[in-house]
Amino acid sequence: MSPRPSDAPMSRRDLLKSAAAAGAAVTLTPRQLTAVPPPPRPPGASSMMRTPFARHENVRLAIVGTGLRGRSVLNELLAVDGVTITALADIAPEKAARAAKMVTDAGHPAPALYTNGDHDFERLVTRDDIDIVYTATPWEWHTPVCLAAMRAGKHAATEVPAASSLEDCWELVRVSEETRRHCMMLENVCYNFNEMLLDAMVKAGALGEILYAEAAYIHDLRGILFENRDEGLWRRAWHTRREGNLYPTHGLGPVAWYLDIHRGDRFDYLVSMSTPERGLTEWREAHEPKDSPKWQETYINGDINSSLIKTALGKTILLQHNVSLPTPYDRLNAVRGTKGVFQDFPPRLFLEGQEGGHAFQPLSDELKARYTHPLWQRIGEIARAKGGHGGMDYIMAYRLIETMHEGLVPDFTVYDAAAWSAPWPLSEASLALTSAPVKFPDFTRGEWQQARDAR
Numbered sequence: 001m002s003p004r005p006s007d008a009p010m011s012r013r014d015l016l017k018s019a020a021a022a023g024a025a026v027t028l029t030p031r032q033l034t035a036v037p038p039p040p041r042p043p044g045a046s047s048m049m050r051t052p053f054a055r056h057e058n059v060r061l062a063i064v065g066t067g068l069r070g071r072s073v074l075n076e077l078l079a080v081d082g083v084t085i086t087a088l089a090d091i092a093p094e095k096a097a098r099a100a101k102m103v104t105d106a107g108h109p110a111p112a113l114y115t116n117g118d119h120d121f122e123r124l125v126t127r128d129d130i131d132i133v134y135t136a137t138p139w140e141w142h143t144p145v146c147l148a149a150m151r152a153g154k155h156a157a158t159e160v161p162a163a164s165s166l167e168d169c170w171e172l173v174r175v176s177e178e179t180r181r182h183c184m185m186l187e188n189v190c191y192n193f194n195e196m197l198l199d200a201m202v203k204a205g206a207l208g209e210i211l212y213a214e215a216a217y218i219h220d221l222r223g224i225l226f227e228n229r230d231e232g233l234w235r236r237a238w239h240t241r242r243e244g245n246l247y248p249t250h251g252l253g254p255v256a257w258y259l260d261i262h263r264g265d266r267f268d269y270l271v272s273m274s275t276p277e278r279g280l281t282e283w284r285e286a287h288e289p290k291d292s293p294k295w296q297e298t299y300i301n302g303d304i305n306s307s308l309i310k311t312a313l314g315k316t317i318l319l320q321h322n323v324s325l326p327t328p329y330d331r332l333n334a335v336r337g338t339k340g341v342f343q344d345f346p347p348r349l350f351l352e353g354q355e356g357g358h359a360f361q362p363l364s365d366e367l368k369a370r371y372t373h374p375l376w377q378r379i380g381e382i383a384r385a386k387g388g389h390g391g392m393d394y395i396m397a398y399r400l401i402e403t404m405h406e407g408l409v410p411d412f413t414v415y416d417a418a419a420w421s422a423p424w425p426l427s428e429a430s431l432a433l434t435s436a437p438v439k440f441p442d443f444t445r446g447e448w449q450q451a452r453d454a455r
């Protein structure tokens, strides 16, 4: 794989240097990073906010990375009308072949395959029969694939997170504005039933003014991280070279929707703390033979990373990451407002004035009937039957294609991709500064204050 600045282990000094270089986005004072004005837009570039797709009668899509996630999303896309899969890339030819068979088994023509190493996607993006390139590669490839796709005139869609450094976040913004191509981070959790229902409740004012939210990715991945296949081949390595919240977007994306981030508010600054690391070290002790090369590794990322984000309007968000301790699955997914509180896992609700004292009530059928999102009302049945992550993956695939068919403004902009990914490098910077506050760059250059079209 190509050595990229964001792949290398970061000493505190490197980190501070890189944070200063990032920006053009930030400058360093002894105890904290402070925001400076965003870099100027290059000539010819303009905002991608409120920019609709051209109408596409049929969407021609290519996939880079046909591992577990790439094939899972392919399965959803094949169930949506008006999509042609024209090309696939993977460094493992057998994985590309498996994905190609899924396409032909569904009755579509065989896609072209690009399996000639790490950079073969650069040939794929030059084809003239592609409208959008979706990447489900390991994290280090998300930004390079999106940049190559946009520079070749294609829209880009990426798995989460879109980037792992502030430099890459800005580069995605710069190239999207220059090429006038969208770069969307497909945060599937935004389309989950409970998250969409909660978004509808918040927008209807049922919880009053929202002041506080909780977001997390709490998922015991120890077994997966130590496998000798799939994510075990690349994901554990990040725990040996980077710190902070390595995977912020599953929890944060939906919260950004509830709080109208980039539709009237924005993330302003963050402080972060981590616990010591124990989880991966103890798992290795218990499960890995003593002659395994994994014993050469040192895991540097604390097991539980907790960050607090302050928004420009003064709201606060607790954001957590924990993939290395025994735990049930949890994204927290909580909001507190002036008229009530919603907490998830399991979903429960307290509304001011309700009967039964100060106790949570389960989500009633009446509430579900009132607040089920129109997308779930329309296609919820088929989504549940398809099954990917409880149906959210089908809704996401359907909605992506719908916005392209109908020439709508996409649900995600490049500014969302950058701001939702930024807590990774920002939490790392805060940790290096003894939890000092670090500023989010304003990737929108002030346009966050304008409300946008309804989703």
Ligand SMILES: NC(=O)c1ccc[n+]([C@@H]2O[C@H](COP(=O)([O-])OP(=O)(O)OC[C@H]3O[C@@H](n4cnc5c(N)ncnc54)[C@H](O)[C@@H]3O)[C@@H](O)[C@H]2O)c1
Pocket: 064, 065, 066, 067, 068, 069, 070, 089, 090, 091, 092, 095, 117, 118, 119, 120, 121, 136, 137, 138, 139, 141, 159, 160, 161, 188, 229, 230, 231, 232, 233, 389
């Ligand atoms: N949104 C979700 O719910 C969700 C779920 C799982 C994974 N993911 C994300 O999807 C991405 C992929 O995860 P996965 O579980 O499929 O991992 P995986 O290891 O199963 O798949 C990654 C694939 O990318 C291929 N690859 C590696 N380098 C490449 C390159 N340079 N060009 C082309 N192909 C390359 C690998 O051979 C592999 O087939 C990750 O970013 C992960 O975080 C998201």
